[in-house]
Amino acid sequence: MIxxxxxxxxxxxxxxxxxxxxLMIFATAAAVLLSLLNNAALTGISVFVSILALVVGSxxxxxxxxxxxxxxxxGKRGYLYRAIPAKSSDFLLSRLGYYLTYFVVTLVIFALLxxxxxNSIMDIGVFSVVGNFLSQVLFANxxxxxxSVYVLISxxxxxxxFIFAITVGSEAKLHRLGAGGPVLVYFIYxxxxxxxxxxxxxxxxxxxxxxVDPFSSAILNFELVNEGMFRSLLDSMGPNPDxxxxxxxxxxxxxxxxxxxxxAILTYRSFDxxxxxxx
Amino acid sequence: xxxxELKDLSKNYGHVRALDRLNLNLDGGRIVGLAGPNGSGKxxxxxxxxxxxxxxxxxxxxxxxxxxxxxxxxxxxxxDKTALSDWMTANQAIAIYKNFFADFDEGxxxxxxxxxxxxxxxxxxxxxxxxxxxxxIMLVMSRDAKIxxxxxxxxxxxxxxxxxxxxxxxxxxxxxSLVLLSTHLIQDIEPIVDEIVFLDYGRVxxxxxxxxxxxxxxxxxxEAFEEIFA
Numbered sequence: 205m206i207x208x209x210x211x212x213x214x215x216x217x218x219x220x221x222x223x224x225x226x227l228m229i230f231a232t233a234a235a236v237l238l239s240l241l242n243n244a245a246l247t248g249i250s251v252f253v254s255i256l257a258l259v260v261g262s263x264x265x266x267x268x269x270x271x272x273x274x275x276x277x278x279g280k281r282g283y284l285y286r287a288i289p290a291k292s293s294d295f296l297l298s299r300l301g302y303y304l305t306y307f308v309v310t311l312v313i314f315a316l317l318x319x320x321x322x323n324s325i326m327d328i329g330v331f332s333v334v335g336n337f338l339s340q341v342l343f344a345n346x347x348x349x350x351x352s353v354y355v356l357i358s359x360x361x362x363x364x365x366f367i368f369a370i371t372v373g374s375e376a377k378l379h380r381l382g383a384g385g386p387v388l389v390y391f392i393y394x395x396x397x398x399x400x401x402x403x404x405x406x407x408x409x410x411x412x413x414x415x416v417d418p419f420s421s422a423i424l425n426f427e428l429v430n431e432g433m434f435r436s437l438l439d440s441m442g443p444n445p446d447x448x449x450x451x452x453x454x455x456x457x458x459x460x461x462x463x464x465x466x467x468a469i470l471t472y473r474s475f476d477x478x479x480x481x482x483x
Numbered sequence: 484x485x486x487x488e489l490k491d492l493s494k495n496y497g498h499v500r501a502l503d504r505l506n507l508n509l510d511g512g513r514i515v516g517l518a519g520p521n522g523s524g525k526x527x528x529x530x531x532x533x534x535x536x537x538x539x540x541x542x543x544x545x546x547x548x549x550x551x552x553x554x555x556x557x558x559x560x561x562x563d564k565t566a567l568s569d570w571m572t573a574n575q576a577i578a579i580y581k582n583f584f585a586d587f588d589e590g591x592x593x594x595x596x597x598x599x600x601x602x603x604x605x606x607x608x609x610x611x612x613x614x615x616x617x618x619x620i621m622l623v624m625s626r627d628a629k630i631x632x633x634x635x636x637x638x639x640x641x642x643x644x645x646x647x648x649x650x651x652x653x654x655x656x657x658x659x660s661l662v663l664l665s666t667h668l669i670q671d672i673e674p675i676v677d678e679i680v681f682l683d684y685g686r687v688x689x690x691x692x693x694x695x696x697x698x699x700x701x702x703x704x705x706e707a708f709e710e711i712f713a
Contacts, residue, residue, distance in 0.1 A: 208582055219570060283566035286535055288583045289556040375538070380497055476551060480536045 205290045209298035212285075213276060217306060220268045224261045225313060231257035232317040236324040247325060254321055262314045269306040270366055273299060274386065278374045282481045292476045296367065303363040347426055354457070361464050365393060368467040375478045393467065400459040406434040408455025416448050484547060486511045486630055486661045487532065492541035494527055494685070501527040503685035504541070509661055509678075511629065514653070516672045516693075516704070517665040519682035520712050525665040526563055528682070529634045532663070533560035546629060556585070559628035563635040565615050569608035573601055573618050580622050592625035595651055613640035620648055624655035631656060633664040637671055645671050669705040679704050681711055 235254035239247045276285045277295075285295075323330040342348040373386030381388060405411075411432055415425040429451060436451035485508040494502040502524045509515055517525050530536040531543060534550035545554040567576050573596060580587045596603055599617040607615055620636055636652065637645040645668070653675055656662045666672055679696065681689040688711060693704060700707060 212579065212582075216568065280562070280564050280566055281568065283533075283535065283560065283562040283564075284579075287533070287555060287558075287560055289552060289585075290583075291552060377538070477537050480538045481530065 205294045206298045206301070209285075209288070209290060209294060210301045213273065213298060213302040214305065216272045216276065216281075217265070217268050217302075221265050221306065221310075224265050228258050228261040228313060228317055231261075232320050235321050239324040251321055251325055255318065258314055258317055258321075262310050265306060265310045269303060269310075270370075273302065273366070274370050274383070278370065278479075278481060286481065292472055296471065296475065299367055300360070300363055303366060304360065307359060307363065358460075361460060364464055364467060364471070365390065368471045369393065371471045371479070372467075372474045375474055375480065379480055393463075397460070397463055400463060401456045404455035404459035405432060405453030406437065406455075407432050408453065408458055410454045410458075411436075411451040412454060413449060413451050416450075418448050485509055486546055487663070488542070488544040490542040492528075492531070492539060492543060494524075494531065494536070494539040501685050502531075502539070505682075505686060507680065507687055507690065509663065511659045511661045513677045514656065514662040514664070514675055515678040515680060516669070516676040517663055517680050517682065518667060518669055518672075518704075518708060519688075520667065523682040524685040525682055526634055527685075529560070529632045529663070529665055532630075533558055533632050535560070557629040559623045559626040559631045561619055561623040561631070561633040561636055563638070565607070565619065567607055567615075567619070570606060572604050572606050573621070574603040576607075576618060576622055577603070577625075580625070584626055586627040588625050588627060591655060592621055595621040595625060595655065598651055598654075599647065613644040616640055617644070617648060617651070620651060624652060627657065629660055631660060631662045631664075633662065635665055637666060637668055642671075649675055669708045670703075673704045676704070679707075681708065683712065 231254040235247075235250040238250040241247070275281050277299075319330045319334060342352060369386040369390035373381075373389035375385070378385035378388070409430045409432055411429050413425075413427045413429045414423060415427075416422070417424050431451060432455055433451050433453035436449075439445060440450070487507070487509040489505055489507045492502050492505040492507075493500065505524070505528070517528070519525055527536070531539050532545060532550060534554055537550070543550055546557055548554050550558075571579075577589060577592050577596075580592070581589050593603075599614075599621060601610075601614060601617060601621070605614075607618065610618070616636065616639070620633075623631065623633070631652075633652065637648050640648065649671065652662065652664070664672065664676075673693070676693050679689070679691055679693055680687060689707070696707060697703065702710070
């Protein structure tokens with residue numbers, strides 16, 4: 205059932221994406237071909253226009269992804285989607301897959317096309333620079349790999365947040381706000397997330413001490429420490445601050461995880477038990 | 484046990500009370516007309532029964548279950564608006580229903596498509612309101628459901644199409660199923676309903692067998708409607 209629901213939702217947004225993605229590729233190809241003419245003015249304009257097209261195209265697909273999901277589950281199409289005898293977990297997992305697919309595919313297409321455009325106008329090989337960064341910096345040590353995993357998890361959490369805002373923001377008690385309900389819920393979530401994130405980074409005793417070379421500003425050392433950012437922050441404001449070391453609080457990971465669990469539970473409960481179609 | 488059992492069902496939209504301690508029992512094997520003026524609570528009631536609105540108080544039982552996962556597989560719901568995307572064709576809509584509803588009968592859907600003289604390959608965006616209504620009715624009535632909830636299936640369509648739509652509904656409803664259809668076009672549904680429920684301000688003001696009402700009160704449903712709501 206999850207696969208069927210996923211395909212149904214994918215189809216709705218694919219109607220837009222199947223036009224936008226080729227347009228983004230066409231804009232990139234045009235910019236690359238025009239850059240071969242070695243006319244500085246023409247190259248400048250075409251690069252500007254093509255990068256603008258990539259940004260606008262990505263935004264359109266992303267906005268369509270979110271609004272289609274809203275219409276599928278809260279708008280008129282909800283009379284079809286919510287009539288389907290599937291479990292709440294099936295709906296939620298298929299939506300997660302749907303968001304993940306469009307967000308990641310759009311991001312990858314955007315990045316690859318942007319690199320292609322830059323590669324055509326810069327003397328350095330952009331692909332090899334990025335490749336070297338990935339292989340020699342990001343994936344060369346466990347910190348880089350952990351950071352990459354964190355970025356991936358953050359994308360999934362962002363998707364959860366969209367589903368949460370649409371679902372809880374559409375509860376019957378917020379019915380009068382219309383589409384403003386999800387916006388309000390997202391805003392509240394954002395505020396709570398920021399405050400909780402700051403407090404946990406300051407006070408949860410887990411962090412990374414970073415030592416920086418005073419002359420080159422290069423990072424010399426990462427060290428896991430049992431302290432939050434609070435002491436480091438106080439020291440930096442004290443009479444003898446050490447500008448070459450800083451502690452970055454990792455407690456934010458726990459608060460983000462906790463918040464994600466809370467919104468997942470709220471979404472699950474709300475999806476079946478408290479909703480009221482907007483249409 | 485009745486197929487639909489409602490006890491003290493209430494529903495508010497902010498300060499506006501849409502349903503007010505409504506009590507109603509409906510059995511299978513009947514075609515029931517749900518009538519009342521605009522804002523009387525017909526659509527709200529059907530949405531709750533169809534599990535499209537979970538924010539209510541009171542007790543709702545559909546074949547013994549609360550509206551939700553279990554009831555979705557036995558309830559076929561026709562909304563008062565088009566739930567399908569404009570880009571879809573009738574054939575694509577049939578494929579979607581076949582994919583998701585185990586009780587969907589494609590053969591029956593094709594028969595109804597012919598009966599309504601619709602082209603399967605025509606997009607909804609190219610269809611008139613009446614044609615789109617017929618597509619939705621074709622989909623909803625092609626399910627072998629215990630309960631059909633039809634919200635204003637004949638409003639906004641011409642009189643000839645109304646008759647065709649109602650004939651289509653009667654022809655597909657199975658013997659033991661309950662068809663609950665809301666409308667304010669009483670004279671159109673009069674020949675087909677077994678029972679009538681009149682709603683006003685979210686309450687049942689009359690629930691009667693159609694034949695009994697005609698015999699005892701000497702009134703048609705339309706005359707009773709006009710007398711009660713005038």
